Amino acid sequence: MNWDTEFAISIIPQLLQGLVVTIQATVIGYVVALILGLAVAILRRVDYIGPVVFVVFEFIRTTPVLVQLLFVFALAPPTVAPLTIGISVLGVHYAAYTAEVYRSGIEGVAKGQWEACRALSLPPLRVWGAVVMPQAIRKVIPPLGNYLISMFKDTPYLFAITVPEMMFMAKAIGTEAFRSMEAYTLAGLFFLAVSVPSAVIIRRLERRYAAV
């Protein structure tokens, strides 16, 4: 199959449209994962609720995201937009991972810090908000950043539930024009164009926070 540059250029706008959806899904899904993961990490330490939360999120963590996407897509009422389903499932799936990262960060906070909080009778909101989380977060920024990139690379799965992200667009172009190479190549390059700079930024953060 030969490369048609003119055709490649002509499909860029369509692919960029897909890239916008991809980035949208990644960013919103990531925010969901960050917030929900934190809630999960904290709830896991609560009596009675903790073990239930643990089992649910271990289940989510150990089953493939593609299966979860198709499962929820099949169950959801048709009025719910596929993109909404995609973002929610990705966010919840990755929350299972970020919760583990937060957990290790929280466990890394010295026991003496908790004891000092008790000695000062600080209310729980202050213990978590002013003492434990600020110390835990520093340690978990690098691993959390890596999950952002993983998540970005997992967005092509949304293709399976008809979300018009970049791979979906590439496939559509291929089917329509009977040429696949240009679209897939460009899609790959666009992925690279986003994830390489992200990786560099995360490396830098890693160096900055590892120093403390």
Next chain:
Amino acid sequence: MQQSESQSTGAVGARSEQEPSNGEIVRFDQVVKRYGSNVVLNELDFSVAPGERVTLIGPSGSGKTTILRLLMTLESIDGGVIWVNGEPLSHMRRGGKLVKANETHLRRARKSIGMVFQQFNLFPNMSVRKNVTEGPVHSLGVAKDEANQRAEDLLDLVGLSDKIDAHPTQLSGGQQQRVAIARALAMRPQILLLDEVTSALDPELVAGVLDVLRNIAQTTDITMLCVTHEMSFARDVSHRVLMFDEGQVAEEGPPERIFGDPQEERTKSFLKAVLENG
């Protein structure tokens, strides 16, 4: 981690429900503490008078640090009752009976107690000022301005006024421990617990911290319970020395007697070992 002070309603023995007399600020009543099968405190009875300075000495594992940790409610007891100011600390009243204290009771009850730790345990993400104002503002509800004033006064007392905007990581161990003392005092506790506060310090930094504590002992009427291996400091500040061994008080008395003329064989051999190593 929040300790799980469960609300299990185990009634305690009749003896324990007698309230302590007014001459006591702290009373341990038949207190038992176990770690697994290891009994650390074995039906321990002792009390402390208001304003009294008590030094706890004894071999490691004798339960002296455990006493401080129980008073600070960092651990829960397995038997007996701890009283502070005539009110139960380890327990609370419910329907005329004493039941195990819940977290809410503990948070209120321990506000009259402050603690300085061996490892300082300052909050590394906060400035010195924030370390000292955090408790008064967020636990006692003191206004920010007043808490700031307290912090400035106390840091002056411990000789660290110039470090008020520094971070703990920028300070030496001795300076950190002096900030930790200021942080504990900012809560205006009636009882100050000092848990081997100089053990983690380089030798040349010990004197500065002990001077601060001597000064506090001379200028305030705060009740102090002190676990230390600094025998000369114990001799200077304490009214009474308790020698612990195997979870019980082996011997007690004024420092002159305990250090000068110990009666018990265990006290003699302990003091001999400390003096040889120190």
